[in-house]
Every structure is written in structure tokens, then in C-alpha cells.
Amino acid sequence: MRMSPIIWMSTIAIISGCTGNQSAINPKGAPAIHIAHLMSGIVAVCTLVWLLVMVMLVWALLRKRSDAGEQARERGLTTTVSAAVGATAVIIAGMTIASFYTTRDIGIPGEAALTITVRGQQWWWQVIYADPDPALTFQTANEIHIPVGRDVHVQLESTDVVHSFWVPSLAGKQDLVPGRTNSLLLRAERPGIYRGQCAEFCGLQHTHMAMMVIAEDPESFERWAVAQRGNSVNPGKPDAVAGQVAFIAKPCAACHTVRGTPAMGTTGPDLTHVGSRKTIAAGLLETTRGSLAAWIADPQTLKPGNNMPMVPLTSVELKNISAYMESLK
Amino acid sequence: MVRGRTLANRLLLTSALLALTVGCGFLGWMRQPRELRTNPPVLADLSRFRLMSNGIGGAPPESYFAEAEPYENDAYNLSQGKRLYTWFGCAACHGDGRGAAGPSFLDGWWLYGPEMVSIVASIRDGRPHGMPAFRDRMTIEQIWQLAGYVQTIGAYSAKVAATGRNDGPQTRPSENRAPAVMLFEEGPVGVNPDQGPSP
Structure with missing residues (x-):
């Protein structure tokens, strides 16, 4: 039989959508694996039940009316219905217990190797790697690095509306609610870049509120953390030097922090190492000098409604500031 | 039938x-349509208001009237102004609008008059006795949005356009209920001696 090309292509699209770095059925982290097991278990049980019901239905339609007396038929019926109700109770209880154990397994362990605070904001993720020593505390945005094979405790907070933290390949979904702190266990079993997305409609740019979770071996993670803790690198090239001067003089510095310079605003993302991140504007664009310039020149066209204003800059200032941003590795 | x-x-x-x-x-x-990206020429024009020589009152640019006074009547701009009020630390001196180290907006007394132009000039260029200039820290559009919000909380009659809701607990009647009218009923309070001479 010839398959219609539309069905064929949509099947491919659907299947390929399940294998990427943002997929609950292609889990790469312990909590996500537990959830995937629960999911496939429940699907298998429900499929079996559905098939049984269908078989029974067909059999009931096709069978001849039995010759047994009224009383015998009534007795048979009572037995069947009681058995079915009993089976239903057992199956639902089984699924409840399975779901209870899964929830327990994905809960926060007493001691996590690393605790990160993720604060949802319209429309980006503020990521704080807090340390008892304030000098070792650092911040990043829309990019979370975690060591492979370690339990990471993520504390979820929100400053404005309800957001939801969801990295399908690594863990379940958890809401970020203003005024309270929620917790989530994140653990990657394999190194990789996993994409996450805000999963609770949070306003105009909900679509463009993505993050990257980068799982790497503990040594690379430690190297990365040491680099992030450091102040921003001093710009070397003349255009980046001029860009730094313009950045501090313009309203940029009122909202953004670049550690090691007078720029200490806290409204927008910390830009101390913005050039080292994979994406800008919460997964909107890849970090390149061109995309940085495009973003700075006209943020309201690329992501309408976001809180970054269009700062009037001359073309030379724009060129220099984007060179400076790119140099902040 | x-x-x-x-x-x-x-x-x-x-x-x-x-x-x-x-x-x-x-x-x-x-x-109400939401203007998220104001045209750059219109934005540039926002800086071209004319202030009276005594620093009180003046005329906004022509384009402001052509756009139907968006920073006073547009709910989106007022809401953004409210967020800027928090983000730029206005509350550090002005509290929830009732003043602390800085003057109150809700006592029925405007040191430099309640016109948008005066408020925009106060924010952009600063004023004597401690009001800093935000010229280098905010864009001119943000200054107009913030000024619209400040004018709203101190307005003598409630506006039709409302700001966004509070993220924190309510400390005074909300903006669209004309809190100033409720709070300054006893009549304007005298000028605080620390504020310096009345202009």
C-alpha cells in the first residue's frame, strides 16, 4: 500500500522530534530515566488493558446467546463484573505505587554535590552558583553547567510570574513560583548539551525562554567554574577597549554586571563571561559578534516585549560594544 | 402557527x-494596541521637549501629541514604568510613592509641577537636594515611562489605564484608584525643611 506523503513526512517529523537533546523518551539523566520507565510501564499496562477490553468486546458481539437459565447467567455476570472491578483496583493500585516510588527516587537526596539557584525572569534564566564564600559565588544566564554523574540540587525561584523548569532529557518538570523556593534533582549520566524550555506560559516571549544544560566530566566542570569565578578579562583589541568605555558610559551598565568593571546593574543578565556562552537572549541566537550586534541594535524586533531597551548608539559604538561583548570569554 | x-x-x-x-x-x-518598538526617530524626538527656564513645566515634543500621549495613557507603558520604579531603586528615597529621604508624590504637592515634562526633566537631569540624574543610566523612553508612572501615582484623578499588579504586598491603595487623592485629603503638607526652599 502506498503511504500518503503527508502521513509519511509527519511520521518522520514526529519520530525525529523524540531523539534530540530535548526529549523525555530519550533520557540521559537518572530522574528522567525513572520517569521514562514509569511512563513506558503505564503505557504498556494500559495498552494491554485496552487490547483485552477490545477482545472481550468483539467476543461479546460475536458470541451466541447462551442457553443457560436466567439464574446461571446472572451468576456468571456477577463473577465477571467482580473480577473486572478487582483487576481494575489492583492495576490502579499498582500504578499508584509505581508512581509513588518513582517520585521518591527523583526526590532531593540529603546531600547533593552541588546546589544551584535558578531564578526565572521574564524572559530569561538567572543561574547562581552560590558558595559560602561570597568571593567564590558567581552568576551566569541561560546556561547551566553540571558535572556528570553527580547529584545537583536546583533551587527554583521566580521574580515575576510562574515559570516552569523543564529539561526533558535530564529530569521532570518543576514550577518556579514567586515568593517560594522549589527544588529539583538534576543528574546527567552522560556528557552532552541538553536543551530546556520554560514549560509554563509566562507572557509574550515564553517561546524564547530556553536554556542549555551542559553536562561535562567533573574536571572540565571545575575548570569552567574556576574560569567563571574570575573577573572579566581585560579587552585586548582597540575596538573592544573602546567598547568597554562605551558600555560603562551608556545605560548598559545600569542593568548589567561585568565583574571587574564599574558595571554593576542587576536587572539584566550578568555579562561577565557572556562571550563564553553558547547562546544569547535565552536561546534566541547563537553567540557571535554579528548576533550580539543585532541584538544590541534592536532587541525589540528580535524579541518583542522583552525588557531590554533600544539604546541609541552610533554605528561605531555598536561595533565596539559587540566586539567587547564577544571578547568577554 | x-x-x-x-x-x-x-x-x-x-x-x-x-x-x-x-x-x-x-x-x-x-x-489598546501595544507599541513594543517605538520608531527610533520618535524616540529621538522624546529628548526634544522644551522646559521653562525656571525648570517647572514646559512643552513636550510635537510628536508626543501626535502619538496620543502614550506615556500617560497607555497601560503597557505605565506598567513598564512601574517596573522601572523598582529596578532603578526609586523606592530607596521615595518609598512606595509616599516619600522617605526624598519627597512624596502623594501629598498633593509637586515641587516642580505635575506636568510630564517637569517629571521627565527631574529624572533625566536630576534636581537640587539629592535627586540624581538618570541621563546615563536610562534611555529617554524609559525615563518617559517612569515619569508616566510617577505622575499616575500622584494624579488627582484616577486614570482609565491601569498599571500591572503588585508583585510584592500592597502598602497603599493601588495606582488606578488615585492613591494621592485618598492620602492627601487633609490638604498639602508643608515643605519638608530638608527639601530646601520651595522653588
Whole structure:
């Protein structure tokens, strides 16, 4: 039989959508694996039940009316219905217990190797790697690095509306609610870049509120953390030097922090190492000098409604500031 | 006879549904449009207001009237102004609008008058006795948005456009209830001696 090309292509699209770095059925982290097991278990049980019901239905339609007396038929019926109700109770209880154990397994362990605070904001993720020593505390945005094979405790907070933290390949979904702190266990079993997305409609740019979770071996993670803790690198090239001067003089510095310079605003993302991140504007664009310039020149066209204003800059200032941003590795 | 009545009923029901649909469509069309990206020439024009030589009152740029005074009447701009009020630390001196180290907006007394131009000039260029200039920290559009919000909380009559809701607990009547009117009923308070001479 010839398959219609539309069905064929949509099947491919659907299947390929399940294998990427943002997929609950292609889990790469312990909590996500537990959830995937629960999911496939429940699907298998429900499929079996559905098939049984269908078989029974067909059999009931096709069978001849039995010759047994009224009383015998009534007795048979009572037995069947009681058995079915009993089976239903057992199956639902089984699924409840399975779901209870899964929830327990994905809960926060007493001691996590690393605790990160993720604060949802319209429309980006503020990521704080807090340390008892304030000098070792650092911040990043829309990019979370975690060591492979370690339990990471993520504390979820929100400053404005309800957001939801969801990295399908690594863990379940958890809401970020203003005024309270929620917790989530994140653990990657394999190194990789996993994409996450805000999963609770949070306003105009909900679509463009993505993050990257980068799982790497503990040594690379430690190297990365040491680099992030450091102040921003001093710009070397003349255009980046001029860009730094313009950045501090313009309203940029009122909202953004670049550690090691007078720029200490806290409204927008910390830009101390913005050039080292994979994406800008919460997964909107890849970090390149061109995309940085495009973003700075006209943020309201690329992501309408976001809180970054269009700062009037001359073309030379724009060129220099984007060179400076790119140099902040 | 009976048939005629059902037909009439049906017609009535259909026209009622039609009217409802059209009404909903009309309400949607009436919705205040949200201008997220103001044209750069219009933005540049926002700096070209004329202030009286004594620093009180003046004339906004012509384009401001052509755009129907968006920073005073537009709910989106007022809401952004409210967020800027928090983000730029206005509350450090002005509290929730009732003042602390800085003057109150809700006592019925405007040191430099309640016109947008005065408020914009106060924010942009600063004022004597401690008000800093935000010229280098905010864009001119943000200054107009913030000024619109400050004017709203101190307004003598409530505006039709409302700001966004509070993220924190409520400390005074909300903006669209004209908190100033409720709070300065006893009449304007005298000038705080620390504020310096009345201009």
C-alpha cells in the first residue's frame, strides 16, 4: 500500500522530534530515566488493558446467546463484573505505587554535590552558583553547567510570574513560583548539551525562554567554574577597549554586571563571561559578534516585549560594544 | 402557527449569537494596541521637549501629541514604568510613592509641577537636594515611562489605564484608584525643611 506523503513526512517529523537533546523518551539523566520507565510501564499496562477490553468486546458481539437459565447467567455476570472491578483496583493500585516510588527516587537526596539557584525572569534564566564564600559565588544566564554523574540540587525561584523548569532529557518538570523556593534533582549520566524550555506560559516571549544544560566530566566542570569565578578579562583589541568605555558610559551598565568593571546593574543578565556562552537572549541566537550586534541594535524586533531597551548608539559604538561583548570569554 | 413561532425563535437565537460574535470581535478590536518598538526617530524626538527656564513645566515634543500621549495613557507603558520604579531603586528615597529621604508624590504637592515634562526633566537631569540624574543610566523612553508612572501615582484623578499588579504586598491603595487623592485629603503638607526652599 502506498503511504500518503503527508502521513509519511509527519511520521518522520514526529519520530525525529523524540531523539534530540530535548526529549523525555530519550533520557540521559537518572530522574528522567525513572520517569521514562514509569511512563513506558503505564503505557504498556494500559495498552494491554485496552487490547483485552477490545477482545472481550468483539467476543461479546460475536458470541451466541447462551442457553443457560436466567439464574446461571446472572451468576456468571456477577463473577465477571467482580473480577473486572478487582483487576481494575489492583492495576490502579499498582500504578499508584509505581508512581509513588518513582517520585521518591527523583526526590532531593540529603546531600547533593552541588546546589544551584535558578531564578526565572521574564524572559530569561538567572543561574547562581552560590558558595559560602561570597568571593567564590558567581552568576551566569541561560546556561547551566553540571558535572556528570553527580547529584545537583536546583533551587527554583521566580521574580515575576510562574515559570516552569523543564529539561526533558535530564529530569521532570518543576514550577518556579514567586515568593517560594522549589527544588529539583538534576543528574546527567552522560556528557552532552541538553536543551530546556520554560514549560509554563509566562507572557509574550515564553517561546524564547530556553536554556542549555551542559553536562561535562567533573574536571572540565571545575575548570569552567574556576574560569567563571574570575573577573572579566581585560579587552585586548582597540575596538573592544573602546567598547568597554562605551558600555560603562551608556545605560548598559545600569542593568548589567561585568565583574571587574564599574558595571554593576542587576536587572539584566550578568555579562561577565557572556562571550563564553553558547547562546544569547535565552536561546534566541547563537553567540557571535554579528548576533550580539543585532541584538544590541534592536532587541525589540528580535524579541518583542522583552525588557531590554533600544539604546541609541552610533554605528561605531555598536561595533565596539559587540566586539567587547564577544571578547568577554 | 406553531411552526411560525419556532422559525421566529430560531431567527432570534441566530441573530443573538451573531450579535454576540460581532460584539466580541469589536471588543477585541477596541483593545489598546501595544507599541513594543517605538520608531527610533520618535524616540529621538522624546529628548526634544522644551522646559521653562525656571525648570517647572514646559512643552513636550510635537510628536508626543501626535502619538496620543502614550506615556500617560497607555497601560503597557505605565506598567513598564512601574517596573522601572523598582529596578532603578526609586523606592530607596521615595518609598512606595509616599516619600522617605526624598519627597512624596502623594501629598498633593509637586515641587516642580505635575506636568510630564517637569517629571521627565527631574529624572533625566536630576534636581537640587539629592535627586540624581538618570541621563546615563536610562534611555529617554524609559525615563518617559517612569515619569508616566510617577505622575499616575500622584494624579488627582484616577486614570482609565491601569498599571500591572503588585508583585510584592500592597502598602497603599493601588495606582488606578488615585492613591494621592485618598492620602492627601487633609490638604498639602508643608515643605519638608530638608527639601530646601520651595522653588
